[in-house]
Amino acid sequence: MQKEIIIAGFGGQGVLFSGQVVAYAAMDSGRQVTWIPSYGPEMRGGTANCTIVIADNEIGSPLVKNPPLAIALNLPSFDKYEDTLQKGGTLIVNQSMVDRGAKRGDIHVILVPCNEIAEEIGDKKLMNMVAVGALLTALPEITLKDVEKALEAHLPARHKHLLPKNYEALKRGFEAAQKIPA
Amino acid sequence: MTRELWKGNEAIAEAAVRAGLEAYFGYPITPQTEVLEYLSRRMPELGRTFLQAESELGAINMVYGAACAGVRVMSTSSSPGVSLMMEGLSYIAGTEIPAVLVNVMRGGPGLGNIAPSQADYSHAVHGGGHGDYFPIVLAPASVQEAIDLTVLSFDLAEKYRSICMIILDGSIGQMMEPIQMPEMKPIQRKDWEWATNGKMGKRERRILTSIYLDPYAEEVTNLRLLERWKHIQQDEVRYKEYFLDDAEFVVIGFGTAGRVALSAVRAARAQGIKVGLLRPVTVSPFPHKVIDELVQRVQGLLVVEMNTGQMLEDVRLSVKGRVPVEFYGRLGGVVPFPDEVLSEIQRVASSRLSLEVNPREEWFERMMAH
Incomplete structure (x- = not known):
């Protein structure tokens, strides 16, 4: 098994952290994983992305041209990764930040209003965790429980009080994505 | 062990x-700065020496001084800083004297950029500084290997009274992977027979110099x-x-x-396609012998x-014209994707290869045709 995921959005949307959460969950469930951020000039202009590769065996390339899975937290990322996604792949899109639907018919585009859901929970910063929850519907190798355990194990102690709301964000994202027919 | x-x-x-590591001297430069940043917290916490020098020149000469005293010492930098x-x-x-230097390579020459590159292979393996010397050069491909080779580098440097360089590119420096850290070893400053660590009136004077x-x-x-x-x-x-x-290829x-x-x-x-992979971990000393064996079958x-085929030259030295050698490189901080390398494997496996061609020139023609 090998799955590649790209998570992309504006700086400040928690792109890199949400990727780390997925990587921790993969590691703790006994798999190989790589997490690699864009750094330097790519990040100028406010966009950030990271690539996560999850596998059973030693991972070769940590970078991937056409991922089967991606999260686009803003419109520029939607534009970019809708084009590069593998045929049959799944793209989770933060509907709150885009003003259009899918162009391609050969991929699954799942529009989830991550900002609104996060605000309903009471903290707009949880938007990235809503998106991760949605991603898990297309990543059966990692369960909601795996991600919850990873957050509990690796979140710094000073942030532990935020765990329940993070769990709720993950769950709400998962449920929202599940409701959308594939 | 937990990962x-x-x-x-x-x-x-x-x-x-x-x-x-008892002393670290360095100067910030992307994509290596996290080493320095981490040690700026960690070393003082353990009562060890961390010093951000006024420049790379200052840092390496501080490394020189500490190494003369028999201290486990390291510096880290990225391409222009290593120059x-x-x-x-x-x-x-x-x-x-033993010293460890890590180069987290970036695109060059000159100021270049901060993207992952392997353009300093020749600089590390075949030269760099002036004069006749042979550095040990290690090339990790993962975070765990970077850890293991860092530990090894100090032992090798001391065993052979040699420079040990670790060359990796910015992507390994920036990437996260699950790892297991080695056990914490206490500092054991050995009284090397060469170390200028103060004779305290008890022994003969020792002289360390590079002047002959x-x-x-x-x-x-x-x-x-x-x-x-x-x-x-x-x-x-x-x-x-x-x-x-x-493997046939x-x-x-x-x-x-x-x-x-x-x-x-x-x-x-x-x-x-019956293809295999050989990944040199020490690029200096280079694995000539294993290539020599492969060439026969x-x-x-x-x-x-x-890079433009810097290690290629060392491979060709091992091959001595006995089998065709082909080359594929990306330059300037561009990391190849697996599909590019796959098409090269397909090309090599399906074409009539010649011993006569210059692999770099052929590759250059293909690059320019794109």
Whole structure:
């Protein structure tokens, strides 16, 4: 098994952290994983992305041209990764930040209003965790429980009080994505 | 043992600490700065020396001084910064003292950029500083390997009174992978027979220098360095091999190019192409012997690098024209994707290869045609 995921959005949307959460969950469930951020000039202009590769065996390339899975937290990322996604792949899109639907018919585009859901929970910063929850519907190798355990194990102690709301964000994202027919 | 997720640069820093790093001198430069940043917290916490020098020149000369005293010492930098350190590195080599230098390579020449690159291979392996010397150069391809080689680098440097360089590219420095850290070793400053650590009125004076005004004395020194190098070549070659048993073609790549090639080799295997991968872990000493053995049973080699074919020259030295060698490189901080390497494997496996062609020129023609 090998799955590649790209998570992309504006700086400040928690792109890199949400990727780390997925990587921790993969590691703790006994798999190989790589997490690699864009750094330097790519990040100028406010966009950030990271690539996560999850596998059973030693991972070769940590970078991937056409991922089967991606999260686009803003419109520029939607534009970019809708084009590069593998045929049959799944793209989770933060509907709150885009003003259009899918162009391609050969991929699954799942529009989830991550900002609104996060605000309903009471903290707009949880938007990235809503998106991760949605991603898990297309990543059966990692369960909601795996991600919850990873957050509990690796979140710094000073942030532990935020765990329940993070769990709720993950769950709400998962449920929202599940409701959308594939 | 539990696994932890670590970023390459920070993992190198902690591995050095656990290997008994007693003093660190450095200067910030992307994509290496996290090593320095991490040690700026960690070293004082342990009562050890961390110093951000006024420049790379200052840092390497502080390394020189600490190494003379027999202290486990390291500096880290990235390509332009390592260029600045070359004078000091040559003095360290000429003085025959152990020191560890990490180069998290970026695109060049000149100021270049901060993207992952392997363009400093020749600079590390074949030269850098002036004069006749032979550095040990290690090339990790993962965060765990970067940790293991960092620990090893101190032992090798001390065993052979040599410079040990670790070259990795920015992507390994910035990447996170699950790792296991080695046990924390206490600092054990050995009273090396050469160390200028203060005679305290108890022993003869020791002199460490790289000055040999008498050419015959310098020649003796050069021969001593060469003799030491022969032992290193004999005993310290390290490499990793994948699918070589029945391989008809072999890809050779180090560091990130090597692990990208692993993805391509697996994909090619899935298509029935009998291809393997050789990933040199020590690029100096270079694994000439294993290539010599491979040449006797394979139909062709494909060298993949993130430069214009610097290691290619060393591969061709091993091959001695016996089998065709092909080349694929990306430059300037561009990391190849596995599908590019896969098409190269397909090309090599399906074409009539010639011993007569110059692999770099052929590759250049293909690049320019795109």
